[in-house]
Amino acid sequence: MTVKNAPSKWGRAKFGGSSAHLLAASLAAGVLLSGALGWLFMVLRNGDRPLLAFAVMAVFTLPVAAVLAWAVLVDRATLAGALEKPEDSVESAWYEKAASGAFTDILLVGGLGCAALSFLGTEGTAGPILGSVVAFAMLDFGARYLWLKKTAA
Amino acid sequence: MENTLTSRRSELGWSQQRLADELGVSRQTIISIEKGRYDPSLPLAFRLAAVFHCRIEDLFTPGHAPGK
Numbered sequence: 001m002t003v004k005n006a007p008s009k010w011g012r013a014k015f016g017g018s019s020a021h022l023l024a025a026s027l028a029a030g031v032l033l034s035g036a037l038g039w040l041f042m043v044l045r046n047g048d049r050p051l052l053a054f055a056v057m058a059v060f061t062l063p064v065a066a067v068l069a070w071a072v073l074v075d076r077a078t079l080a081g082a083l084e085k086p087e088d089s090v091e092s093a094w095y096e097k098a099a100s101g102a103f104t105d106i107l108l109v110g111g112l113g114c115a116a117l118s119f120l121g122t123e124g125t126a127g128p129i130l131g132s133v134v135a136f137a138m139l140d141f142g143a144r145y146l147w148l149k150k151t152a153a
Numbered sequence: 154m155e156n157t158l159t160s161r162r163s164e165l166g167w168s169q170q171r172l173a174d175e176l177g178v179s180r181q182t183i184i185s186i187e188k189g190r191y192d193p194s195l196p197l198a199f200r201l202a203a204v205f206h207c208r209i210e211d212l213f214t215p216g217h218a219p220g221k
Contacts, residue, residue, distance in 0.1 A: 084178075091179060152184075
């Protein structure tokens with residue numbers, strides 16, 4: 001393996017080139033994606049300041065869009081420290097157990113929450129409720145994963 | 154499951170990281186298998202047997218159930 005082809009921190013793209021090429025392509029794709037999201041937000045909201053809406057949404061989604069593009073474009077085999085068989089590692093088993101447990105908890109909490117709202121006759125808006133469900137799912141999964149990791153030590 | 158992974162690895166003079174790199178898995182995977190807290194997948198068990206030039210049955214044995 002030559003120095004040029006050695007695994008690196010940021011890896012190289014599936015289409016070849018250096019890490020710099022991959023990062024540039026990821027940034028360019030991220031700009032396009034965040035620009036599209038900004039445009040969509042501007043059109044759907046149809047507010048008083050469309051350009052401001054576009055700019056704010058585009059700027060705040062750019063980091064995530066660029067990272068997502070990097071994740072899609074990178075060749076895993078070129079990443080330093082990447083495992084050859086991640087599916088056989090214990091971390092994959094932890095992930096599956098934590099995800100399975102979190103799914104069950106979401107069903108339980110969601111079901112009880114719906115029942116409670118029905119009894120109380122309370123109505124809520126979709127955005128905060130769905131956001132709460134996602135936040136709960138992430139926290140639950142994280143806690144379960146960390147517990148499995150701790151008990152394995 | 155009980156296993157003889159630790160002793161066989163020591164016979165080769167390998168570290169856990171060395172064995173993990175050989176198998177393409179994380180060091181934590183080797184730790185968990187050796188402590189009996191994680192049963193490897195069948196492909197991984199076959200790779201382990203190949204690394205130690207033995208059969209899977211020589212590496213892993215069923216653990217005793219409580220009360221038996």
